[in-house]
Amino acid sequence: MAQSSAAHPESEPAQLVPPDAVSRIGKLLRTVSAADLAEVTARLTDLCTPDITYRDPLARALGVDAVAAHLDYLRRVQLGRRLTLASGLDVVHEYARFGWKLADPAGRPQFDGICVVRFAASGLVGDILAFIGPPPPLQFRITGGIR
Numbered sequence: 425m426a427q428s429s430a431a432h433p434e435s436e437p438a439q440l441v442p443p444d445a446v447s448r449i450g451k452l453l454r455t456v457s458a459a460d461l462a463e464v465t466a467r468l469t470d471l472c473t474p475d476i477t478y479r480d481p482l483a484r485a486l487g488v489d490a491v492a493a494h495l496d497y498l499r500r501v502q503l504g505r506r507l508t509l510a511s512g513l514d515v516v517h518e519y520a521r522f523g524w525k526l527a528d529p530a531g532r533p534q535f536d537g538i539c540v541v542r543f544a545a546s547g548l549v550g551d552i553l554a555f556i557g558p559p560p561p562l563q564f565r566i567t568g569g570i571r
């Protein structure tokens with residue numbers, strides 16, 4: 425089992441998400457609905473590290489331009505749908521996990537998912553991992569507890 429950094433003083437202090445992480449993630453989600461590729465790229469440049477990595481079931485992209493191209497593709501196929509934050513942030517050191525939902529122009533939910541983002545020391549987003557849909561059902565049962 426992992427020990428806290430207090431138990432190991434030689435460990436590096438934990439990096440935390442920036443205080444405005446919820447606002448940054450909201451801006452990131454709204455980026456998918458930006459008007460065009462130039463706006464998507466400009467927003468990502470403000471929110472992300474230049475070497476950002478993005479992964480979802482459809483793609484893996486490295487760098488602002490590649491991530492912008494993929495998000496612009498998603499924007500074009502969404503036909504007016506909006507991506508919004510659907511949960512609070514669950515934070516572990518520099519990582520934040522949150523639920524999102526995609527709604528049609530009338531606000532009706534279409535589908536949802538979970539993202540995990542890693543914030544760089546600068547406070548910019550360095551990695552995005554997007555899962556579409558809920559986690560699959562448990563296929564086995566853990567017995568005896570965790571040791």
